[in-house]
Amino acid sequence: MLGVRSGRRLSEGLLLEESEKGRLVVSSVVDGSLANQGLKEGDEIVGATINFDQLSKDDVLKILKLMDDNGFDEKVQVLTKNNLSKSMGTLDSIKAPEELASSFSGENALPSNLRIPSNLVDRARAKRPPPPSDSSLPVLRRCDAAIPVHLSPVQTWVETLERRDSKLLGLVDLHPDVFAVPTRIDILHEVELWQRNFKRISRAHTKVRSEVSGGGRKPWRQKGSGKARHGSIRSPIWRGGGVSHGPRGPTSFYYMLPMKVRVQGLKIALSSKLAQDYLHVVDTLNIPTPDPQYLMDLIRYRHWGESVLIVDAGEELPENILQATESLKTVNVIPAIGLNVHSMLKHEVLVLTLEAVKFLENKLLWHNERFTPLYPFKLPYTDLP
Amino acid sequence: MSLSFIHRSAMLCRGFRASLNLYDHTTRIPNTTIWLRTLCSSVGEANTRILQSTEEYKFVERLIPPSRVPIPPKHDGPSPSGWTPPSEVPPALPYMIRRSRMHNVPVYTDLTHGSRKTTLVRKVEGDIWALEKDVKEYLQQLTGKDLPTQVNEVTMTLRVKGHFDTELKKWLVEKGF
Numbered sequence: 001m002l003g004v005r006s007g008r009r010l011s012e013g014l015l016l017e018e019s020e021k022g023r024l025v026v027s028s029v030v031d032g033s034l035a036n037q038g039l040k041e042g043d044e045i046v047g048a049t050i051n052f053d054q055l056s057k058d059d060v061l062k063i064l065k066l067m068d069d070n071g072f073d074e075k076v077q078v079l080t081k082n083n084l085s086k087s088m089g090t091l092d093s094i095k096a097p098e099e100l101a102s103s104f105s106g107e108n109a110l111p112s113n114l115r116i117p118s119n120l121v122d123r124a125r126a127k128r129p130p131p132p133s134d135s136s137l138p139v140l141r142r143c144d145a146a147i148p149v150h151l152s153p154v155q156t157w158v159e160t161l162e163r164r165d166s167k168l169l170g171l172v173d174l175h176p177d178v179f180a181v182p183t184r185i186d187i188l189h190e191v192e193l194w195q196r197n198f199k200r201i202s203r204a205h206t207k208v209r210s211e212v213s214g215g216g217r218k219p220w221r222q223k224g225s226g227k228a229r230h231g232s233i234r235s236p237i238w239r240g241g242g243v244s245h246g247p248r249g250p251t252s253f254y255y256m257l258p259m260k261v262r263v264q265g266l267k268i269a270l271s272s273k274l275a276q277d278y279l280h281v282v283d284t285l286n287i288p289t290p291d292p293q294y295l296m297d298l299i300r301y302r303h304w305g306e307s308v309l310i311v312d313a314g315e316e317l318p319e320n321i322l323q324a325t326e327s328l329k330t331v332n333v334i335p336a337i338g339l340n341v342h343s344m345l346k347h348e349v350l351v352l353t354l355e356a357v358k359f360l361e362n363k364l365l366w367h368n369e370r371f372t373p374l375y376p377f378k379l380p381y382t383d384l385p
Numbered sequence: 386m387s388l389s390f391i392h393r394s395a396m397l398c399r400g401f402r403a404s405l406n407l408y409d410h411t412t413r414i415p416n417t418t419i420w421l422r423t424l425c426s427s428v429g430e431a432n433t434r435i436l437q438s439t440e441e442y443k444f445v446e447r448l449i450p451p452s453r454v455p456i457p458p459k460h461d462g463p464s465p466s467g468w469t470p471p472s473e474v475p476p477a478l479p480y481m482i483r484r485s486r487m488h489n490v491p492v493y494t495d496l497t498h499g500s501r502k503t504t505l506v507r508k509v510e511g512d513i514w515a516l517e518k519d520v521k522e523y524l525q526q527l528t529g530k531d532l533p534t535q536v537n538e539v540t541m542t543l544r545v546k547g548h549f550d551t552e553l554k555k556w557l558v559e560k561g562f
Contacts (some may be wrong), residue, residue, distance in 0.1 A: 148483065150475040184539065369453050369486055381452040
């Protein structure tokens with residue numbers, strides 16, 4: 001076992017040469033450095049075992065990247081602490097935050113004192129095999145609305161819920177003004193707070209000194225009794241008296257954000273779901289059984305995530321999926337008009353049908369080109385979406 | 386609906402009364418309740434003979450306004466009012482400035498605190514710092530002064546001190562935005 005322990009370093013004491021057959025051969029050894037390793041001139045180096053214990057994270061990544069770039073797929077075997085042997089086919093599927101720090105550019109490296117929690121990256125999702133790189137899949141839907149000249153549509157795969165194993169049916173074009181808007185977390189925060197507070201009616205109510213029963217009469221005379229002067233037994237300084245500045249009656253926290261801000265919030269939520277790989281498009285919601293276990297198996301098999309929000313366009317949803325999701329807490333089905341930022345943030349994964357995509361694009365893009373309302377949009381216009 | 390019915394019935398009522406007064410004094414019915422009851426039954430008979438037609442609906446429907454801003458007709462170059470359409474091919478620059486929903490260049494002036502003049506360029510996409518550099522260069526040539534600018538990367542807007550909306554609009558239109 002080669003180990004850099006004492007004496008001079010391995011790289012200094014060893015001269016390697018490539019033989020005629022293309023193998024690495026030790027051509028010369030500097031005396032005294034590697035005598036205890038047992039390496040002699042003419043020895044062929046077949047393999048090496050590298051202990052990652054003493055190495056820093058950046059070095060480990062450097063080594064793994066080097067091996068990955070040179071395509072050492074079959075020759076690499078990784079052993080973990082528990083002695084489980086896993087063969088890492090490709091390193092592409094790992095989306096660890098450390099990977100963002102490319103070992104070749106020092107500027108993007110993460111700081112060494114950054115502590116990353118172990119549950120930051122879902123390893124189950126990382127194991128999901130990447131979709132086929134060949135684009136032989138047909139485009140099942142193009143965008144209906146006109147796309148601006150300087151933008152191009154974003155694409156994602158169309159899957160099916162009929163079978164558990166993930167077979168891709170095709171591609172779908174998504175409008176960039178709905179699914180690729182710049183992410184404004186402040187707008188998302190505003191819309192989320194609005195959704196929570198505009199329905200809130202706080203019914204906390206306390207009685208003021210005038211409302212508390214009794215306390216009309218002066219308890220004792222002003223002077224001469226030796227007691228403190230008081231005007232009523234229900235003043236706020238008395239026990240059982242009224243509250244001077246307490247909550248007063250049902251309070252409403254109703255306010256409306258501008259329509260365009262709320263619409264932008266929806267667009268940003270959809271774009272971030274797509275960008276984070278949490279959006280899946282499905283052709284229909286027909287599933288073979290009303291068994292909730294089937295859905296859970298499917299979700300776990302495809303490594304989608306913990307909680308799923310399934311969106312269909314119309315009000316009539318297939319019986320099977322309604323029955324299946326009725327008893328499930330983390331999987332929910334809603335019609336597309338019920339889509340809102342809070343539900344999208346609450347559920348990890350968003351699943352849209354093709355009709356839902358069309359409906360949402362139609363409704364959300366109308367706001368980009370509409371007039372300011374002459375009269376409320378609840379009343380008829382010629383071309384409401 | 387009910388108001389119009391009462392109105393019509395009141396009119397007919399007056400008509401009936403007038404006719405009865407003229408021709409028959411003796412058989413005038415003194416009790417007003419019986420009067421109204423007979424009136425209602427006679428009006429009920431008349432209602433079945435009313436026809437409904439939907440052809441006149443078009444007079445109302447043509448008054449209902451559209452909700453979307455129409456796409457302007459094709460112009461080569463500026464229109465008589467001075468409006469210029471954006472070029473079909475977007476300019477090969479690292480930034481893009483979209484038109485507003487009324488198809489205008491999104492440059493606006495602002496006056497705060499009574500005397501603080503600023504010009505705002507909205508709807509910027511792409512490299513906003515490159516736009517800031519170009520705007521500063523152009524305004525340097527124009528005024529000879531190095532004007533303070535503020536770039537807001539979150540909202541993707543650029544604010545320049547001073548009122549330069551006409552100049553910046555012309556400049557952006559020349560670029561092809």
